[in-house]
Amino acid sequence: MSSTLKGITLKGSAELVAEFFSFGINSILYQRGIYPPETFTRVTQYDMSLYLTVDPKLKTYLNSVVSQLKEWLFDCTVQKLVVVISCLETNEVLERWQFDIECDKSAKESSAPREKSIKSIQEEIRSVIRQITATVTFLPLLETACAFDLLVYTDKDLVVPEKWEESGPQMIIDSEEVRLRSFTTTIHKVNSMLSMCSRAVYVPVPLAPCPCFCFPPFSLPQSVLWVFQHSTCCK
Amino acid sequence: MSEEPISMVSVRILERYGCNLNYEPNESVVLRLQHLGVDGTAVLPAEMSSQSDAAARDATERLESVRLEKTSGGGSAHAGRERQAEPLTTGARSPPSRDTEKGDLPATAGLQLEKVSAEGHSESQTTEKQQLTYTSPSPVGSTGGTSAFKRPTSEATGTCAEPDDGEIRRTAKEKGCVSVVFPGTVTQDSCYKFVCEIIKCVLYQRQQLPMMYDQLVFYQRRQQAASQVEDVVVRRPAKTDGWDWRKCQRTLQEVEELLQQLENLFSLSQVPRVLLLLGGTITLPKELYEVNMEALMAGAGAGRSLRTAPCLRQLFRTLFVADILSDARPVRLMATTVMALGHRDCGVGWFRPKLNYRVPTQVKRHVISLSSEPTLCGHGPVKPADWEDYVWFQAPVTVKGFCK
Numbered sequence: 001m002s003s004t005l006k007g008i009t010l011k012g013s014a015e016l017v018a019e020f021f022s023f024g025i026n027s028i029l030y031q032r033g034i035y036p037p038e039t040f041t042r043v044t045q046y047d048m049s050l051y052l053t054v055d056p057k058l059k060t061y062l063n064s065v066v067s068q069l070k071e072w073l074f075d076c077t078v079q080k081l082v083v084v085i086s087c088l089e090t091n092e093v094l095e096r097w098q099f100d101i102e103c104d105k106s107a108k109e110s111s112a113p114r115e116k117s118i119k120s121i122q123e124e125i126r127s128v129i130r131q132i133t134a135t136v137t138f139l140p141l142l143e144t145a146c147a148f149d150l151l152v153y154t155d156k157d158l159v160v161p162e163k164w165e166e167s168g169p170q171m172i173i174d175s176e177e178v179r180l181r182s183f184t185t186t187i188h189k190v191n192s193m194l195s196m197c198s199r200a201v202y203v204p205v206p207l208a209p210c211p212c213f214c215f216p217p218f219s220l221p222q223s224v225l226w227v228f229q230h231s232t233c234c235k
Numbered sequence: 236m237s238e239e240p241i242s243m244v245s246v247r248i249l250e251r252y253g254c255n256l257n258y259e260p261n262e263s264v265v266l267r268l269q270h271l272g273v274d275g276t277a278v279l280p281a282e283m284s285s286q287s288d289a290a291a292r293d294a295t296e297r298l299e300s301v302r303l304e305k306t307s308g309g310g311s312a313h314a315g316r317e318r319q320a321e322p323l324t325t326g327a328r329s330p331p332s333r334d335t336e337k338g339d340l341p342a343t344a345g346l347q348l349e350k351v352s353a354e355g356h357s358e359s360q361t362t363e364k365q366q367l368t369y370t371s372p373s374p375v376g377s378t379g380g381t382s383a384f385k386r387p388t389s390e391a392t393g394t395c396a397e398p399d400d401g402e403i404r405r406t407a408k409e410k411g412c413v414s415v416v417f418p419g420t421v422t423q424d425s426c427y428k429f430v431c432e433i434i435k436c437v438l439y440q441r442q443q444l445p446m447m448y449d450q451l452v453f454y455q456r457r458q459q460a461a462s463q464v465e466d467v468v469v470r471r472p473a474k475t476d477g478w479d480w481r482k483c484q485r486t487l488q489e490v491e492e493l494l495q496q497l498e499n500l501f502s503l504s505q506v507p508r509v510l511l512l513l514g515g516t517i518t519l520p521k522e523l524y525e526v527n528m529e530a531l532m533a534g535a536g537a538g539r540s541l542r543t544a545p546c547l548r549q550l551f552r553t554l555f556v557a558d559i560l561s562d563a564r565p566v567r568l569m570a571t572t573v574m575a576l577g578h579r580d581c582g583v584g585w586f587r588p589k590l591n592y593r594v595p596t597q598v599k600r601h602v603i604s605l606s607s608e609p610t611l612c613g614h615g616p617v618k619p620a621d622w623e624d625y626v627w628f629q630a631p632v633t634v635k636g637f638c639k
Contacts, residue, residue, distance in 0.1 A: 049445045065268055079263045127563045130440060133447060137436060137551035149267060156262040167267040178400065178556055
């Protein structure tokens with residue numbers, strides 16, 4: 001990572017922020033049950049236990065997005081990253097995790113590292129990811145099979161890369177928002193916000209675990225597919 | 236395994252200046268990376284794992300019926316029938332719940348009511364004792380469905396006295412107080428669950444646990460189940476996956492015992508206040524959190540009560556917005572002690588009475604104040620209860636945090 005013990009460079013900042021998005025997106029997918037929990041592996045990052053997907057196609061997709069994002073972060077041409085969670089059947093957008101990115105473009109002219117340690121940046125990132133995890137305590141359960149999409153807001157005059165296309169913003173009608181914490185590398189600042197459909201509906205969640213403990217308490221990610229795969233345990 | 240080539244499908248350039256694109260004031264464009272499915276159509280990544288989602292939905296309904304069979308018998312048969320009214324079907328609008336069929340009370344849209352039996356116990360206590368149920372209320376005649384977050388309105392005033400997020404944050408920062416006002420009364424069991432979940436939340440958010448408590452329990456049990464499958468005794472190192480499982484088990488046992496004994500205390504006495512003391516001593520802790528339910532307790536049992544689950548969501552959303560628990564700085568591992576205010580003659584055995592205990596004043600106290608909106612409870616303001624006969628009880632077990 002291009003950073004010195006005393007500070008951080010533009011390249012290092014882009015890498016840190018891209019790394020955050022990689023873990024952050026994985027955390028959202030895990031906690032919201034978009035993919036079954038057994039398709040995730042537990043790793044230690046930012047001095048905490050996080051989950052990364054082991055699904056090869058999903059990994060490839062996320063790696064493509066994150067690597068492109070790193071370039072845009074270095075060029076200071078990216079403004080937002082949005083994780084959109086929508087109902088697979090109706091395409092209704094249920095949640096929108098929006099990460100606003102502010103870039104200090106003066107860092108492009110000066111190569112002098114900024115005085116902020118990687119450790120302190122990672123501590124701020126940790127608090128954001130902890131908040132993402134904490135949202136399961138009040139977010140409504142996603143009762144339907146869901147899909148996710150990643151949208152990146154870039155400068156208008158940017159040349160669209162080969163494997164990308166323009167998209168609509170996929171906003172939520174009648175939404176409610178909560179703000180999460182932000183973090184800054186002094187070069188890039190990331191502000192996080194969650195919008196959810198205010199017409200959220202509860203679903204009953206049986207909580208009594210079966211004897212083999214295949215069904216988790218309510219705060220674990222709820223995935224229709226996961227429930228399906230474990231249904232055979234409950235005889 | 237060969238991977239699908241990633242290539243762009245036919246570009247769908249949306250109307251640049253039409254309603255489909257939303258250009259921000261600083262003129263941005265929204266881009267997305269597409270992924271090809273097996274038949275060449277554009278497929279969102281989640282769809283690749285959910286090709287059998289139709290079968291999954293069928294299986295989910297089968298699972299629901301299996302679970303109903305498993306839980307039938309005795310008191311839980313009632314819970315089974317209740318769940319049966321709200322199947323896990325995609326996109327299906329759930330039928331009106333049993334409670335609302337009996338007639339809506341004012342300001343109940345969005346929150347379910349529990350019937351309180353003659354003994355003062357809610358149905359959820361007798362039939363779903365260990366469970367938090369989330370019903371899918373669709374009151375007859377409702378227009379916009381229900382919302383986890385929209386506050387029910389008073390028929391009289393048509394308005395809710397609900398602070399906005401900025402005010403919640405400001406009050407929390409300036410006064411160290413987070414106030415949650417429920418639109419109705421709650422049961423004693425609900426009060427226990429509030430405290431229980433707050434304890435779990437504090438332990439995780441204050442970095443005393445590496446992941447959320449319930450997730451930790453789940454993975455620890457899976458670890459145990461996996462080790463029991465082996466036919467021979469296997470000596471495994473205490474640390475696997477970077478975790479000290481012995482410490483994990485110890486902490487989980489401490490928390491489990493604490494929560495069980497708290498439940499017992501709540502069954503014996505009203506508990507208007509609970510203190511969570513982290514680090515230091517009980518007279519001078521490093522951190523102090525109080526759950527104050529004096530106003531909530533005062534109105535408990537008066538008429539029909541709210542369901543626990545929506546109240547929990549309201550509580551944790553408010554806590555989230557107030558942001559009193561998260562900290563960018565690392566918090567070192569500490570021992571957590573719980574003190575609870577209970578009736579001096581309640582007969583609780585596990586907790587130790589501390590007759591001369593005073594709440595520390597030299598440490599900043601974060602107060603989570605829970606109360607009921609009196610105008611929505613169907614009765615006037617409740618006279619504050621007299622807590623003179625209540626003393627502090629200390630949990631004999633401290634919860635020692637562990638990170639890995």
